[in-house]
Amino acid sequence: MMSGMRKAGQSWLGRIVVAVLFGFLILSFGIWGIGDMIRSVGHTNVAQVGSTEISALAYRDAYQNEMQQLSRRIRRAITNDEARAVGLDRQVLSKMMTEATLDERVKYYGLAISDATIAKAIFADPAFKGPSGQFDRNAFNDAIRNQGFTEQGFIRTQRAVYLRQQLADTVAGAPPVPGVLRDAVHRYQNETRAISYVAIGAEKAGEVPAPDAAALQTFFDQQKAAFRAPEFRKVTLLQLSPADVAKPDQVPEAEAKAFYERNKARYGEPEKRSIQQIVFPTADEAKAAAERIKGGLSFDALAEERKIPPQDLDLGVVSKDGVVDPKVAEAAFSTPAGSVSEPVAGNFGFVLVRVASIQPEQVKPFEAAAAEIRNEIAKGKARDAMQDVHDKIEDQRASAKPLADIAKDLKLAVKQVEVDRAGRDKSGKPVAIADRDSVLKAAFASDVGVDNEAVSTRDGGYVWFEIGGIEASRERKLDEVKAEVAAAWKADETANRVARIASDAVRKINAGSTLEAVAGELGLEIRTAKDLKRQGAAGGLSQAAVAQAFATPVGKVATALGASAQERLVLRIDGAETPPLLSTQQAAQQLDEQIRLALSDDMLSVYVQKVQQEIGASVNEAVLRQAIGGQF
Numbered sequence: 001m002m003s004g005m006r007k008a009g010q011s012w013l014g015r016i017v018v019a020v021l022f023g024f025l026i027l028s029f030g031i032w033g034i035g036d037m038i039r040s041v042g043h044t045n046v047a048q049v050g051s052t053e054i055s056a057l058a059y060r061d062a063y064q065n066e067m068q069q070l071s072r073r074i075r076r077a078i079t080n081d082e083a084r085a086v087g088l089d090r091q092v093l094s095k096m097m098t099e100a101t102l103d104e105r106v107k108y109y110g111l112a113i114s115d116a117t118i119a120k121a122i123f124a125d126p127a128f129k130g131p132s133g134q135f136d137r138n139a140f141n142d143a144i145r146n147q148g149f150t151e152q153g154f155i156r157t158q159r160a161v162y163l164r165q166q167l168a169d170t171v172a173g174a175p176p177v178p179g180v181l182r183d184a185v186h187r188y189q190n191e192t193r194a195i196s197y198v199a200i201g202a203e204k205a206g207e208v209p210a211p212d213a214a215a216l217q218t219f220f221d222q223q224k225a226a227f228r229a230p231e232f233r234k235v236t237l238l239q240l241s242p243a244d245v246a247k248p249d250q251v252p253e254a255e256a257k258a259f260y261e262r263n264k265a266r267y268g269e270p271e272k273r274s275i276q277q278i279v280f281p282t283a284d285e286a287k288a289a290a291e292r293i294k295g296g297l298s299f300d301a302l303a304e305e306r307k308i309p310p311q312d313l314d315l316g317v318v319s320k321d322g323v324v325d326p327k328v329a330e331a332a333f334s335t336p337a338g339s340v341s342e343p344v345a346g347n348f349g350f351v352l353v354r355v356a357s358i359q360p361e362q363v364k365p366f367e368a369a370a371a372e373i374r375n376e377i378a379k380g381k382a383r384d385a386m387q388d389v390h391d392k393i394e395d396q397r398a399s400a401k402p403l404a405d406i407a408k409d410l411k412l413a414v415k416q417v418e419v420d421r422a423g424r425d426k427s428g429k430p431v432a433i434a435d436r437d438s439v440l441k442a443a444f445a446s447d448v449g450v451d452n453e454a455v456s457t458r459d460g461g462y463v464w465f466e467i468g469g470i471e472a473s474r475e476r477k478l479d480e481v482k483a484e485v486a487a488a489w490k491a492d493e494t495a496n497r498v499a500r501i502a503s504d505a506v507r508k509i510n511a512g513s514t515l516e517a518v519a520g521e522l523g524l525e526i527r528t529a530k531d532l533k534r535q536g537a538a539g540g541l542s543q544a545a546v547a548q549a550f551a552t553p554v555g556k557v558a559t560a561l562g563a564s565a566q567e568r569l570v571l572r573i574d575g576a577e578t579p580p581l582l583s584t585q586q587a588a589q590q591l592d593e594q595i596r597l598a599l600s601d602d603m604l605s606v607y608v609q610k611v612q613q614e615i616g617a618s619v620n621e622a623v624l625r626q627a628i629g630g631q632f
Contacts (some may be wrong), residue, residue, distance in 0.1 A: 046624050047093065049100040050615035054093075056627040063092045063628060079441065080628060089628055097617060101608045102164040104615055111163050118159055172603035177592045183581070185595055191578045193532045195549050196515060197571035198524040199562055200505075205497035211489050219489045220478045226488070227481045230420035234468035235443050237415045238393070238403045239434050241461035244412070245385045246378035248371070256373045260366050268363035274356040275315040275323065275332045278303055279349040286343035286350035293340050299354045317359065328353060390454075390462060397451070403466050416468070439463050495565045502559040502568035509557045515572045528574075545569050 046059040067083050083089065122128065123135045127143055130136030144154040211219065220227065260267070276299065280286040289302060303313050315323065323329035325348065331341040332353045341353040389410065396406045407414035419425060421444055423436045433439050435457040442455050446467050454462040478485060505518045519526050529541060534550050548560035552573050560569045581588050
């Protein structure tokens, strides 16, 4: 083609034709190609709030950061599907749109913050303090570098954060807590109930005969999905863990002993002391009190004289790390048992400390901990050796070598299994797989012949896998699962009979009988449960029974699910109590703070929604999906 064009260009007529042809090509490209590129520039944003655009790149970075933090919290890598299943994608987008909304209002109101205020806040941030408790330039540099910031970039980001917080505090900071709401939340959280109940079990259903063919077929047709044959996959697994390459017997004794000395606190209980304290407002008062104690006044008499409540006097039996004030801790752990310290200038005043008793530290001897220590050291070293093995495996995988051959070359164990999504083999037994849930999730998201990434395990290892075959899920015929269907029918019929007995008992009681009389007729023992709360099962009761107990008025009866589908409870509500909430209690202060935070969040959410309605907010769902998938 190119040679033909070169020949055509050798004559004046040919040059004209070629020029016209290229002219049309350039024009068409300008109309369709370049136009599309120009139009696409405005369509690479995930969302827009007012004049603030949230780019796909910024969103993807924020989303990946949140995924990494979530992975660190649960100590395993998570997939995109898992993150989206818990709504992480929408949470990140909502957070970014909220920040953009507040930024828009910050600009609208002309809010600003001085450099001195920013510097003061950074200097006071605990994350940037060194061992001395003061601002540490090196700690600051390391922290912002790990977050990918320059100093100016970090300050700029912090300025935006503080301004958003300033606006948020103005809109929704520290709202008053309505007394009615406090009482309602307190009642919901702390109300207790007492109940009496009888448990009607499967034995009261009588003998359930086997179903006839028609009943069994009808039940099977209604429950076909429950009896489907699951999908099975043939999977080749190559598992590598630190234990596979660790060599505890090669750890020198000197190294093990050095590790023991550095970490001795891990192999026993630290020294603990029973500590009491009296706090004085001034140094002079503390010195005067110390002199009086030296003159013969007892510590207890001084505490009684100053009317110190027990909770303020006694710090309990604690280790040095358990004392909040470092200066008080130092004094307490340098004062002999039965003695009173000199006045200490603590963080909350001037303190006299008495050490009532001392519990010496109890440390496991090296000989008893040696095996554990050698294993830990060996596993630590194994992580470095593992990277070498990991790289060797990946090098061979790059040449499309099967895992079985790689394992043979490197003298590693390989496992071939056939499992369903729940990790069971065809006999229904669980299959042993490292980090089974993660590996199975990845295996069932793959396909035959696909080159899969290794799955990272909680212990710092890896699992490589190959899919050798897939047996699709299918509907079974009744003849294949007749025994299972018959058992399920019988269990269902038993549950229905028990439910009818429980309902009849409630009708009798509502008609004038008593729980005691019904229990006698059924030959059942009446049980009681006291101090039930809404949160969680209690006293052997199911969560459904507890929920029913709080949904039923006092003095009334109701039925509830028991410990299994074949058990029903008939319960009577004997009483309900809510402890008084005093404003001076610490619990009341904590409840107020809990409600205040919830109110603040709600108020800020309403404010953000209102502002977004005024200035406009939109989400490009197509770009959002592409950003999560890493494509534009």
